[in-house]
Amino acid sequence: MCCVVAWRVSWLTILAREAPGASPAAVFTEAERDLLDRSTPKLSQAPSRDLAFYVRAVARLGGYLDRASHPPPGATVIWRGMSRLADLVEGARTSRPPLGTCG
Template identity: 75%
Template sequence: MCCVVAWRVSWLTMLSREATEAAPAAVFTEVERHMLEQTTPERMRQAPRDLAFYVRALARLGGYLDRASDAPPGTTVIWRGFSRLADLVEGARVATSPPHTYG
């Protein structure tokens, strides 16, 4: 599993720099995109929902400050962002699962 995450982090970091026209659905699931949209501050939600929007939202989860003078997000903040995003997705799944009945 660790290799899959490492590959995804490296791939997304390079993709966001080299293929900015790539569709966000090629990288993020629908649930992941929804969670990233919900964690984006209201004032930033008006931006086009392109790959750059989702990569920056993911990087902000990982600690990226997203200031105008900042370099593009690197693998460390992308990795941390994916870690936090996985927790958010799992929390949403648990919260929306039907309750189990035992007995």
């Protein structure tokens, strides 16, 4: 499992630098995108929702300050952000009532 997460973080870091305008659906699930939209209200006002937007949102979850003078986010803050995002996804999943239950 750890290797899969490490691969995804490395891939996301490289992809964000090489193709920032790529579709975020190629990297993030619908649930992840929704939670990122809701967890970063300041960024949610941005006009474009490309891959760069969501990578910055993940990096901000990992502690990236997103200042104009800072370099693009690296693997460490993306790793931390992906870890927090996984917790958010799991929390959202467990907070929903199970399907098929009766009143």
